[in-house]
Amino acid sequence: MAAQFQIEGITAFITGANRGIGKAIASQFAKAGANLFLYDRQTDQLAGIVDEAQALGVKVLHQQGDVTSPEQVEQAVAAAEDGLGPIDVLVNGAGICQSIRFLDYTLEDWNRLMEVNVAGTFLCSQAALRRMTQRGRGKIINLASIAGRIGSKYRASYNASKHAVIGLTRCLAVEFADDGITANAICPGMVDTEMFAGVVAGDAEISGVDQETMLGILQQRALQKRLLRPEEIAGLALFLASPASDGMTGQALTYSGGIVMQ
Numbered sequence: 001m002a003a004q005f006q007i008e009g010i011t012a013f014i015t016g017a018n019r020g021i022g023k024a025i026a027s028q029f030a031k032a033g034a035n036l037f038l039y040d041r042q043t044d045q046l047a048g049i050v051d052e053a054q055a056l057g058v059k060v061l062h063q064q065g066d067v068t069s070p071e072q073v074e075q076a077v078a079a080a081e082d083g084l085g086p087i088d089v090l091v092n093g094a095g096i097c098q099s100i101r102f103l104d105y106t107l108e109d110w111n112r113l114m115e116v117n118v119a120g121t122f123l124c125s126q127a128a129l130r131r132m133t134q135r136g137r138g139k140i141i142n143l144a145s146i147a148g149r150i151g152s153k154y155r156a157s158y159n160a161s162k163h164a165v166i167g168l169t170r171c172l173a174v175e176f177a178d179d180g181i182t183a184n185a186i187c188p189g190m191v192d193t194e195m196f197a198g199v200v201a202g203d204a205e206i207s208g209v210d211q212e213t214m215l216g217i218l219q220q221r222a223l224q225k226r227l228l229r230p231e232e233i234a235g236l237a238l239f240l241a242s243p244a245s246d247g248m249t250g251q252a253l254t255y256s257g258g259i260v261m262q
């Protein structure tokens with residue numbers, strides 16, 4: 001029997017891999033011997049992870065594209081399978097976040113966020129699942145958030161989108177259990193990434209305080225009074241990609257430094 005956390009030689013398709021949590025997951029997977037297909041609409045930071053993966057001796061391909069484009073997503077998933085073989089694990093890491101007072105939201109603000117966070121997860125999952133179902137195996141890992149479990153000031157669209165991602169995860173778990181496929185979500189708390197820096201800046205501006213003060217206020221919400229490192233979330237993704245999680249599906253796993261206890 002393979003080691004429980006063994007993912008050597010699998011093919012992982014990771015969206016949002018250019019930076020932040022997606023990049024940390026790519027790095028962790030490469031260290032564990034997985035072959036990678038990296039997909040992001042931005043590629044300015046991809047070179048680092050590509051070099052790292054190549055130095056580790058795993059295969060790595062990458063493509064610039066938007067998770068909201070059905071054509072680009074389908075083309076990338078096909079390219080991943082042509083170049084690396086069947087996709088074993090899909091990580092839906094791409095996402096966006098905004099701080100906006102509820103009464104200031106425009107429909108465009110609302111729709112764009114839902115399009116990336118929810119429709120993007122739907123489209124990438126559908127393209128991968130069309131292939132996974134033919135093989136009777138596969139794992140979907142969705143980056144949700146503690147925002148999918150609670151309410152937050154100034155982030156109505158983001159929190160609604162992450163509640164939707166958790167709901168979508170559960171639906172995939174139900175619909176594809178008989179196909180040997182699992183779907184689980186990760187719900188991080190505050191992770192030290194460019195996205196979170198934007199949250200701090202946006203909340204500080206709306207609240208009329210400086211960013212250091214805002215960061216202190218936000219960190220007080222965690223029992224551990226700190227930001228998480230992207231690598232910490234990547235450890236949970238490794239578990240979900242590995243045989244150790246074979247018996248889990250439809251779950252939303254919180255990793256928050258003690259902000260949320262569910």
Ligand SMILES: NC(=O)c1ccc[n+]([C@@H]2O[C@H](COP(=O)([O-])OP(=O)(O)OC[C@H]3O[C@@H](n4cnc5c(N)ncnc54)[C@H](O)[C@@H]3O)[C@@H](O)[C@H]2O)c1
Pocket residue numbers: 015016017018019020021022039040041042065066067068092093094095096097116120143144145146187188189190191192193194195196
């Ligand atoms: N940082 C946090 O505190 C935190 C907490 C909970 C959940 N999350 C979630 O984790 C995921 C990653 O967050 P992060 O902090 O690393 O963010 P980030 O902004 O640092 O990285 C997100 C990546 O997604 C890419 N992306 C955005 N829109 C895209 C699109 N339409 N098509 C393709 N790629 C796109 C970006 O280019 C970027 O490389 C997101 O889903 C986010 O909501 C983050």
